[in-house]
Amino acid sequence: MSKIGNVWVFIEQEGGKIADVSLELVCKGRDLANRLGIKTEAVLLGNKIEGCVETLYHYGCDTVYLAEDDRLEPFTVLPYAKVIIDLVKEHKPNILLFGATMKGRELAPRVASEKLAGLTADCTDLQIDDFEDKVNQKSYKDKLMQIRPAFGGNIIATIVNTWDDPQMVTVREGVMKMDSPDSSRKGKLVRIKPALSKEETVIRVIERIREEKSVDLKGSQxxxxxxxxxxxxxxxxxxxxxxxxxxxxxxxxxxxxxxxxxxxxxxxxxxxxxxxxxxxxxxxxxxxxxxxxxxxxxxxxxxxxxxxxxxxxxxxxxxxxxxxxxxxxxxxxxxxxxx
Amino acid sequence: MSYTIIVFVKQVPDTQNITGQAMKPDGTVNRAALPAIFNPEDLNALELALELKERFGAKVVVGTMGPPNAAEVLRDALCRGADEGVLLTDRSFAGADTLATSYALSCCAKKIGKYDLILCGRQAIDGDTAQVGPQLAEKLKLPQISYVEEVKELSKGKIIAKRAIEGGYEVLECPTPALLTVIDANEPRPKAVRRIMKYKKAMTRSELVKFHANANYTDAEALVEEEENLKKRNLFIHEWSATDASADIERVGLKGSPTKVKKIENVVLTATETKAIPPTEQGISNLVHELIVDHTLG
Structure with missing residues (x-):
């Protein structure tokens, strides 16, 4: 059997603080990777964010691909998409997870479209299982079951990507369990030099106003x-x-x-x-x-x-x-x- | 100087107002019973386009992919102020996921030709994926601005727009042509009475044929003439097949869709054991006591 690619998690950060959903996905990604006998790897983009790397090891990343560049801060969709697409083409991950945040939901489809990969939005559960495509009479082993509500929440659909890897999803915030970090865990850092051209940097941020959320609903009992x-x-x-x-x-x-x-x-x-x-x-x-x-x-x-x-x-x-x-x-x- | 703005819209089942009639006895939704509506955020996209038309002068072309009766949302858009409608319809488009949909729409945009902006609603309420906008932008190699609230400036070759980000907003400057996805930050205008009188008569070719078939009218030459008449009065809704839009048949519909649905489960109202609490001081006090004892409270 040919070796399959690893599980990748796009790490979302704002001012060097990792979004909760990304850590939730690292934990879920590790479950999936263990089930498939592959590694959990993180893709971390921004500028002056190396401080995040240790945290990602502690939550279970085996590898962190780190791209630091002033054109990657603050987040804009075109250069992010370019760096991720280049990485995906080089390393061919089996699974690629994004948080279903505002950033994740505009970035993931841009990447999926270029890669001609299937993408399922707003998943609330992920599992590994086999898939029998009765229409095309093909069977697939160990595919990612992408489970999401649809139709205004009135149905729950299980979706499978049958084309080439990566199998891409965005996952809703707060639905995957975050495990406690283990500070003894170590990982490997791979630095990336982003290949960005003028084409990806045409959008200019004139003004950016942001406040941390004052309400913590997810954390409240x-x-x-x-x-x-x-x-x-x-x-x-x-x-x-x-x-x-x-x-x-x-x-x-x-x-x-x-x-x-x-x-x-x-x-x-x-x-x-x-x-x-x-x-x-x-x-x-x-x-x-x-x-x-x-x-x-x-x-x-x-x-x-x-x-x-x-x-x-x-x-x-x-x-x-x-x-x-x-x-x-x-x-x-x-x-x-x-x- | 005038701009061309394409607005892509979708006709969707009204999943947000599910009334008793749309529920089957087993607690699941009867999708066939849901009325078809103009996707709400696509109305916001159309409204933004019409505002730009008023501010800067523009031709607003509204496109949709769907079954023949999706022409209804195009008539709706014409009644609100759009200039032209394009219906992309073909059996081969059926079963498209977001990737195949964005490909078909990219073919439609290319056939429309030159444009300055493409506007889409952020997401449609039947799938809530928000994927088609960014995917369409990538297919056309356009820069994208997602979650747009308002356009500050538009000039030839440049747009400045304000958009929502998590916990705030950004003002972005972007070269055109560009694709914008729009959120519900404006108040879509109603249909104008004067325009309704005119555009309720707007038709696609197949509607025209059907219209005359009903009237036992089969003269092909007369049909062509009538079509020319509609075109002259700007009442003709373009109807394009996959071939018309030069779409690769392998990349549309079910065939062009990498994602397959393995299974669908209806969400049934979970019949939780519900304990009715009397709205009295004693009843509520007992409830609070119970919750403290089982460590839910305190």
Missing amino acids: IIVAGGYGVGSKNNFKLIYQLAEALGGEVGASRAAVDAGWIDHDHQVGQTGVTVRPKLYIACGISGSIQHRAGMAESKKIIAINNDPDAPIFSVAHYSITGELNDIIPKMIKAYKSKV
Whole structure:
């Protein structure tokens, strides 16, 4: 059997800080690589970012391909795509993983198109399995099963790339488990000299304004989320009060964000963040399939809604039918009297 | 000085407003029951193109790939202010994944000819992949600006656009021709009443043939004449097959798609055991107590 290429992870960094999703993918990539008997390798691009390399070893990378160049900072899609395509052509990885972030989602398709490789967006699970293509009567061994929700979250599709490697996917943030780093792990550093021409550097960044997210929904064990049923921006104070009392973060449905009551950073669901806290309290959220896709795996779900037929109740462990203005203060009072 | 802007749009099933009627008894979605709509972010792309037309003068050509009835979104676009519609339709396009789709659209763009900008919505709500825009840009070797909120400046050979990035925004300067993907940062204009009166009569060739077949009208010469008439009044929607667009048949549709669907599972509402809590002080107090005891709270 001819030796297959390795598992590659595109490492996303901002100011030398590695994105969580990239570390999640290194951990997942290692699982896949172990299953296939191949290596886990990282592709790290930017400028003055060598400090990231050790961290990547600790999370399980066997090799780090490092390209440092001032034209790779800040991120712009054309030079990044060029460097990755050149590397892919040279080393022929079997699997290439990207985070389904704003950067990953504009970079991966550019690379896939040039490489004529299949690309599956927003995967929520990856597995290795065989594939029988009944239409073309071909069978494939040890392929990457690319599992993703589609059709507004109403179906889950398993997709396979049947053309040449790499098998490319973007993976949603927060769905793969991040293992603890092991500081005894070592790896190999391979420095790349990017071959960039004028063609890839035609886009000029005139202005760049960025703030770190102020909300950490993914890292929070308790989330109190408000939906359209909260009724007004002013009423959202109730949601904040409950979150503060319980030591949690404030989440929101798309309807509440669209109504302008709360910032998009708080949005849970298909177009927001996927969360799985210990406790999720859905307040005045009807529970569209898009919202449920982002929170249904929470360990305990309490739904409060004045509509007894709200779909959110179908995923809730506890249902309370009633008005938020009545129930939330009772909940705060009950909690404060017990702790 | 006038620009040419191509806007690629898609007709999609309305996956965002799934009502009771679209649900089958087993809790899965009945896709056939979903109405076909103009993909929301493609309307934002069209709106941006129409704004540019007003600000700088431009011809706006709207293209779509889809079944014959996707001409509906082109009529919709004409009613909102677009100048021309192109329907890319062919049985061989069926089953295309994003790579095959972007290839077919690249052939369409090449046949349209000279353009300054191509605009696409960031993503379509049936697949949510956001891949076709960047892939199309690569196929045409164009620079791309993704997640565009607004265009600051457009001049011959250069565009300055503001786009969203994680946690903020960027202002980018880029040479044209370029491809932009657009997010829902503008308010798409409604169809203009005056334009509806005119463009509801816009037709593709196959619609024209069908229209006359219904009227038992089979004179081929008259059909040609009618087509010329429609063209003169700007009511003719171009309809191109794979051959018309000079597309390599091996690279479109199912054949041109590296990704295959292994299986599809319907998402069924999980019937979690739900405990109803009475909305009383006692009921809520008991619930909070239970959550503290099992270490969910506190």
